[in-house]
Amino acid sequence: MPRYNLVIVSNRLPINVSRKNGKLIFEESAGGLARAMSSLEQQDRIWVGWPGIAADDLTEEEKVEVETELAAFGCYPVHLASEQVEQFYEGYSNDTLWPLFHYFQSLSHHRDEYWAAYQEVNRLFADAVESCSEQSGSIWVHDYHLMMLPGILRERLARATIGFFLHIPFPSFEIYRLLPQRKELLRGLLGADLIGFHIYDYARHFLSSCLRLLGLSSYQGLLEYDGRTVKTDAYPIGIDYDKFRNALSEGSVKKSISALNESHKGQKLIISVDRLDYSKGIPERLEAFRILLADYPQFREKVRLVMVAVPSRTEVETYQNLRDQIEQTVSRINGEYGTVDWAPISYQFQNLPFEEVVALYAAADVALVTPIRDGMNLVAKEYVASKQNKPGVLILSEMTGAIDELPEALSINPSDAKSVAEAMHHALRMSKREQLRRLSVMQRRLKSYTVQAWANDFLQDLEAAGGKREQQHKKRMTASERQALVDAYRSASSRLIILDYDGTLKDFVPSPRALMAQPSLKLRRMLKRLATNDANQLAIVSGRPRKALERWFRGIDVTLIAEHGAWTRYDGKWTHTDNDFKHVKKQLKPILAKYVSRTAGSEIEEKDYSLVWHYRNVVPELAYVRAAEIKRELVEVISSDEIGVFSGDKVIEIKPNDINKGYAASELEAVYQSEFILCAGDDYTDEDMFRDLPAEAYTIKVGPGDTRAHAQLASVTEMTTLLEELSYLE
Numbered sequence: 001m002p003r004y005n006l007v008i009v010s011n012r013l014p015i016n017v018s019r020k021n022g023k024l025i026f027e028e029s030a031g032g033l034a035r036a037m038s039s040l041e042q043q044d045r046i047w048v049g050w051p052g053i054a055a056d057d058l059t060e061e062e063k064v065e066v067e068t069e070l071a072a073f074g075c076y077p078v079h080l081a082s083e084q085v086e087q088f089y090e091g092y093s094n095d096t097l098w099p100l101f102h103y104f105q106s107l108s109h110h111r112d113e114y115w116a117a118y119q120e121v122n123r124l125f126a127d128a129v130e131s132c133s134e135q136s137g138s139i140w141v142h143d144y145h146l147m148m149l150p151g152i153l154r155e156r157l158a159r160a161t162i163g164f165f166l167h168i169p170f171p172s173f174e175i176y177r178l179l180p181q182r183k184e185l186l187r188g189l190l191g192a193d194l195i196g197f198h199i200y201d202y203a204r205h206f207l208s209s210c211l212r213l214l215g216l217s218s219y220q221g222l223l224e225y226d227g228r229t230v231k232t233d234a235y236p237i238g239i240d241y242d243k244f245r246n247a248l249s250e251g252s253v254k255k256s257i258s259a260l261n262e263s264h265k266g267q268k269l270i271i272s273v274d275r276l277d278y279s280k281g282i283p284e285r286l287e288a289f290r291i292l293l294a295d296y297p298q299f300r301e302k303v304r305l306v307m308v309a310v311p312s313r314t315e316v317e318t319y320q321n322l323r324d325q326i327e328q329t330v331s332r333i334n335g336e337y338g339t340v341d342w343a344p345i346s347y348q349f350q351n352l353p354f355e356e357v358v359a360l361y362a363a364a365d366v367a368l369v370t371p372i373r374d375g376m377n378l379v380a381k382e383y384v385a386s387k388q389n390k391p392g393v394l395i396l397s398e399m400t401g402a403i404d405e406l407p408e409a410l411s412i413n414p415s416d417a418k419s420v421a422e423a424m425h426h427a428l429r430m431s432k433r434e435q436l437r438r439l440s441v442m443q444r445r446l447k448s449y450t451v452q453a454w455a456n457d458f459l460q461d462l463e464a465a466g467g468k469r470e471q472q473h474k475k476r477m478t479a480s481e482r483q484a485l486v487d488a489y490r491s492a493s494s495r496l497i498i499l500d501y502d503g504t505l506k507d508f509v510p511s512p513r514a515l516m517a518q519p520s521l522k523l524r525r526m527l528k529r530l531a532t533n534d535a536n537q538l539a540i541v542s543g544r545p546r547k548a549l550e551r552w553f554r555g556i557d558v559t560l561i562a563e564h565g566a567w568t569r570y571d572g573k574w575t576h577t578d579n580d581f582k583h584v585k586k587q588l589k590p591i592l593a594k595y596v597s598r599t600a601g602s603e604i605e606e607k608d609y610s611l612v613w614h615y616r617n618v619v620p621e622l623a624y625v626r627a628a629e630i631k632r633e634l635v636e637v638i639s640s641d642e643i644g645v646f647s648g649d650k651v652i653e654i655k656p657n658d659i660n661k662g663y664a665a666s667e668l669e670a671v672y673q674s675e676f677i678l679c680a681g682d683d684y685t686d687e688d689m690f691r692d693l694p695a696e697a698y699t700i701k702v703g704p705g706d707t708r709a710h711a712q713l714a715s716v717t718e719m720t721t722l723l724e725e726l727s728y729l730e
């Protein structure tokens with residue numbers, strides 16, 4: 001199997017395979033995504049997806065035929081059995097995720113079989129991608145059917161650059177949290193380097209779910225996860241603008257437009273085009289149209305609604321019920337208001353050829369786009385593009401992603417049928433000049449951010465995100481660097497080992513006071529082995545108060561530096577800085593206390609030379625707001641230049657500026673004059689040590705993020721494993 005530098009993955013391939021009269025038929029689907037991908041400069045690419053025919057309907061020879069034929073179109077099939085299609089596609093994707101993500105929580109069904117199939121099929125997709133991707137190639141995964149895929153791929157192709165784009169809304173945390181597999185799906189997505197959404201709101205909802213459910217923190221759309229930075233951003237999908245514009249001059253389209261104009265002579269034409277889906281607000285739209293006819297009888301026989309509903313997910317029961325409901329409503333309205341010569345609604349349950357869709361757009365006086373929820377909605381954009389210099393009015397739901405880019409449309413709340421009827425009334429009476437003015441502004445915008453521009457934009461950002469990951473990994477300690485460190489340690493006759501505690505030797509625990517923060521017996525034993533080696537000087541340099549350090553490391557021959565250097569214990573004797581912090585504490589403690597009572601989950605830690613406000617257990621969004629407020633207030637109140645306010649890992653710390661670990665490390669170095677120095681730490685306070693120690697020192701940052709240290713280890717476990725190994729050497 002050849003390997004490609006760009007793999008595009010979506011549930012369906014842009015080529016549909018079906019069987020007619022016993023023979024396999026291959027048809028290109030004319031979707032915007034397919035056009036966008038074919039316009040990409042990147043030629044070395046393949047598209048992986050399901051070809052639309054169940055694997056159990058194919059003989060082994062036919063599977064080979066499908067693969068060979070698809071290869072000619074640049075596609076590679078993932079074969080799914082009909083049972084898998086049922087449980088994964090109709091089930092988890094469209095009976096669980098789709099309704100929930102569109103805020104129809106009561107239509108979202110949870111079944112174990114669905115979830116099992118979803119995971120299984122995501123793994124099958126991963127097998128296919130793995131077989132055709134370069135080890136460090138780019139992979140672009142599309143949509144809610146494949147949310148586990150980035151995570152699975154990250155495990156198998158650690159160096160690949162993985163992007164994910166969600167075509168539907170990402171719901172608010174309040175809705176998303178209802179999903180039983182909410183954490184698994186987030187972790188699945190976080191395998192990606194870049195996660196794209198149509199609009200900023202969806203990205204914001206996603207970030208909020210990551211903060212609330214996984215305890216991650218985010219900064220300007222970036223998340224730190226598993227030692228990598230994951231970027232999230234908004235990329236509003238566009239349309240193939242020229243395709244719609246050019247279609248208008250085609251003979252067949254012109255003919256259809258004339259036919260439509262002829263058959264609606266003297267009547268205004270309102271159209272709606274969508275897949276028959278409950279998210280599209282079709283019953284609500286019909287009700288609004290009924291109100292228009294009821295409240296404004298002058299429009300009877302003067303207006304017609306042509307409603308195209310494309311068959312979709314017809315195997316799912318909810319969709320069958322919706323179809324019945326729509327058909328009954330259409331008959332009722334036509335029965336109530338229709339006359340011998342006029343039916344108010346022409347309803348078509350079918351997939352029209354592209355040319356006829358464009359003709360409908362072009363001929364329509366009004367397009368009625370009223371989804372209850374819609375990730376973007378391309379129909380609205382296509383209508384605007386197809387008007388060119390002809391008048392027309394777009395009525396567009398506020399609940400679509402498209403509204404952000406099309407504010408010149410008449411925006412409506414789809415649940416408020418009366419106001420939708422009013423909008424139709426407004427549209428039918430709007431002056432031509434006003435219609436053209438609004439359309440031309442929207443057209444200009446759609447012309448500049450087409451689906452091609454969207455795809456290029458996403459891929460450019462994906463490359464940049466991949467580059468950043470590589471950069472971040474540059475400092476990751478390689479096996480040979482690790483060996484060099486071990487060798488240097490072994491051959492040195494005097495060594496100084498300077499270690500931070502929290503986040504370096506011990507993972508963070510929810511509260512600074514927690515009993516769990518103390519070192520395990522295993523850790524103590526390892527430190528003791530290091531300390532009893534005659535060639536070694538062991539020092540713990542921490543922000544913790546001296547009492548805690550003293551208790552935790554009793555019986556170990558270790559130099560202790562507490563409170564970032566305010567207290568030092570060489571040879572068992574504590575000395576402290578001559579800084580007077582008492583009056584500062586007296587002034588600032590009440591301020592912090594005020595925030596603690598207003599912010600559930602936060603607490604104050606009081607040390608001799610610092611005050612700390614901990615917010616690890618505070619609801620993340622609130623924590624950010626409060627942390628910013630506190631910092632602002634403290635900076636205003638503190639009059640002395642000698643006192644600083646520092647933001648650490650889920651803490652705000654107030655301490656004298658001249659107390660920092662850098663001074664402490666320099667002092668250790670001067671006191672012990674060692675041939676070999678190892679220094680490890682995890683946060684910004686440790687960066688001062690990395691800066692102030694001599695260049696020959698082996699400095700290690702534990703965890704992700706930029707650093708001055710020479711090397712990085714991914715986790716506390718990697719750090720303690722290294723120390724464990726050193727502790728057994730002579």
Ligand code: GDG
Pocket residue numbers: 032167168237273274275308310350351352353354357374375376377378379380382
């Ligand atoms: C999902 C998200 C997001 C419709 N009827 C016919 C026909 N169409 C074409 C339209 C348009 C497409 O289907 C529908 O796209 P939408 O964006 O309106 O809606 P979804 O199918 O729900 O798409 C949506 C989109 O993904 C892209 O990210 O915008 O929010 O739900 O292109 O022209 N095409 C033909 N005959 C029809 O009868 N040939």
